[in-house]
Structure formats: C-alpha cells, structure tokens
Amino acid sequence: MILTLTLNPSVDRTVFVDALPRGAVIRSRRGWSEPSGKGVNVALALHRHGVPATAVLPVGGQVGGQLSEMLGRAELPVRQVAIQGEIRSNISLVEPDGTVTKVNEPGPVLRADETEALVRTVLDNLADVAWLACCGSLPDGVPVEVYARLARAARDRGVRVAVDTSGEPLWASLAGRPDLVKPNAHELAHLVGRPLRTLGDVVDAAREVRGLGAEAVLASLGPDGALLVDADEALHAEATVARMVSAVGAGDAALAGFLHGGGRGAAALRTAVAWGTAAVQHEGTLFSAVDPDQAVLLRSDFDRARRLRDADAVPGHEGRSDPPG
Numbered sequence: 001m002i003l004t005l006t007l008n009p010s011v012d013r014t015v016f017v018d019a020l021p022r023g024a025v026i027r028s029r030r031g032w033s034e035p036s037g038k039g040v041n042v043a044l045a046l047h048r049h050g051v052p053a054t055a056v057l058p059v060g061g062q063v064g065g066q067l068s069e070m071l072g073r074a075e076l077p078v079r080q081v082a083i084q085g086e087i088r089s090n091i092s093l094v095e096p097d098g099t100v101t102k103v104n105e106p107g108p109v110l111r112a113d114e115t116e117a118l119v120r121t122v123l124d125n126l127a128d129v130a131w132l133a134c135c136g137s138l139p140d141g142v143p144v145e146v147y148a149r150l151a152r153a154a155r156d157r158g159v160r161v162a163v164d165t166s167g168e169p170l171w172a173s174l175a176g177r178p179d180l181v182k183p184n185a186h187e188l189a190h191l192v193g194r195p196l197r198t199l200g201d202v203v204d205a206a207r208e209v210r211g212l213g214a215e216a217v218l219a220s221l222g223p224d225g226a227l228l229v230d231a232d233e234a235l236h237a238e239a240t241v242a243r244m245v246s247a248v249g250a251g252d253a254a255l256a257g258f259l260h261g262g263g264r265g266a267a268a269l270r271t272a273v274a275w276g277t278a279a280v281q282h283e284g285t286l287f288s289a290v291d292p293d294q295a296v297l298l299r300s301d302f303d304r305a306r307r308l309r310d311a312d313a314v315p316g317h318e319g320r321s322d323p324p325g
C-alpha cells in the first residue's frame, strides 16, 4: 500500500485558451475541474492503475467540500482531516502548443492542532504501507520541518519515504533522510544554488543532495526524461512523446510510476518515465492508461555533456551553506 500526504491540496481548474494576451478579456474554448494537489495526483494515478493507495489531506470550506465529493466519485480511499480554512483552487491556462501558465493559490492557514491532526492521521495509517509520499507545498502555519519529522517517524516503522516538494520544505526534508526526493530541474538547481545546464550537472547536483541526506534522487527533467541517482549508479531514461498536450501533473505521474515500479533502480525509473510520458499526452493532471508498448530508452552510459533542452534551470539565490535541519 502507498500512503500519500497532501497538506495543501486543491481543486485544479484547467482552461484552454487560443492565446494569452496580458490585460485582455480572453474567451476560453473549454475547461474543467479536477481534484488535485501533488499527493492527491500520485494517489489517483496509482488507484487508476489498480495499485492500492490512500490519500491523507485536509478539507475545509466550499472548495474542500467539492474536493471531497470529487474524490468520492473517483472512489479513492482517503483520510480527510477537517480544517477551518478554505482549500485552494489552482488554475492552469493551456495554449494550443501545450504551454501552460499556472496560478497556484497559497491555500489555507493551518492551525497547530490541525497540522498535528494531519501528522497523527499519517502515523495512525502506516500499517501495511510500503511507501509514504509527502507531496507538495506547505500551507502557512505548517512548520517547515514537517516532512523531516514524518520521514523519521515512518522510517522507525519500516516505511520508506518519498518527498516531492520545493524550496525550503525540500531543503528541510533532507534532515529526515528521506529514501527518495523527486525534484524537477528547477527545484534541484534551486536546492544546490547553481544553474544546471547538462545531464552531468544534474548528476553532480543529485550527488550533492544525497550527501545532504536523501538516499536517492529522482530528477525529472521534462523533455529530457529523468535521472535516477542512488548509492549504486546514475541512470538516465527518456521516451519520445507523440503528442505533447499538457505537462501539469507529469511529475506526480512519474513519482507514482516510480513507486509502482518498485521504488528503486532501473525498473522503477523506466516505469516513472513511461507514466510521465503518458501524463503529458493527456489533458489535465490525470491520465487513465499507460501505453504498455511505450519505448523508454534507459542507459547508464549517457552523454553527461548533453545540454538540457529546458536549460534555464537557474536558481534565484546563491545556494546554501547551512546544513538542513
């Protein structure tokens, strides 16, 4: 069983537009809403592929009610914690070439007792859990070290922990020595405090992050696939995308695939890229079917000098010298 935690879930609204001129009234062609937040996406992707998964999340306000109903319709097993604040709505504006402009709200402010109730809910549901996936941003009010705390507690119970977040919460999570972190190129660049321009740069950064506490790093690289760096090796995998539709949630699909693929090594990386590739060819954050014939090119002898296609992964600060935690 895989348990996911989404402290800042959302109802994601995807809206298709022909163009995105600033200041204009834009007539949208169509749109829809989905239950979301990174851990919710991971659990839904697993559930839709027949893998037992449960999502822990807060619910509150009108949007929270909507989110809860949507998850009920999806028949996803959930452990919901009632909060006073209002769950957020995030918006994705999708242009015809698949470019997505995303607006993420900050979400509710969680009270200390609400955060404790969520942590307790996770700890009370660890029986028979192979992986705990702690995913997404932290709402205001939640201590930045919450993922580190959960990682320690889960490990004491023999549960492996994956963390998919960014900025300070990602940095702070390393003190809990998670089994896996899944940054994208931007998040990894920000974490190590320098631009990442090549596959070799990503490997070096991932090794640094291992040195800071993560057992393995799954770096998702958008059009360049993904790199897995663990104690044994560095592996690169990528696949050709026939029709790029929307990359929103592709990272969550990749993490879900990685966990489903065994959570370590080449097989897991291959599944991660197959699931990420399925997700980008599908509208919205969810996807229903992974093509079993999807070819994934996996190699350990990849070209380290190869430039990332999305080579603007430049951090906004000069890196950190203080250890996490």
Ligand SMILES: Nc1ncnc2c1ncn2[C@@H]1O[C@H](COP(=O)(O)OP(=O)(O)OP(=O)(O)O)[C@@H](O)[C@H]1O
Residues within 6 Å of the ligand: 183, 184, 185, 219, 220, 221, 222, 223, 224, 225, 226, 238, 239, 240, 241, 244, 247, 248, 249, 250, 251, 252, 253, 254, 272, 273, 274, 275, 276, 277, 280
């Ligand atoms: N443009 C693309 N072309 C081909 N594959 C892609 C593309 N974008 C994403 N993918 C696939 O999806 C996986 C995850 O994508 P990405 O690195 O964009 O995650 P992310 O930034 O964490 O996404 P999100 O935060 O929206 O969930 C990649 O490892 C890759 O396999």
Ligand SMILES: O=P(O)(O)OC[C@@]1(O)O[C@H](CO)[C@@H](O)[C@@H]1O
Residues within 6 Å of the ligand: 008, 010, 012, 036, 037, 038, 041, 090, 104, 135, 136, 137, 138, 248, 249, 250, 251, 252, 285
């Ligand atoms: O604001 P966060 O928690 O970092 O990310 C939330 C989010 O952008 O992540 C998912 C895609 O990965 C979306 O469905 C959702 O809106």
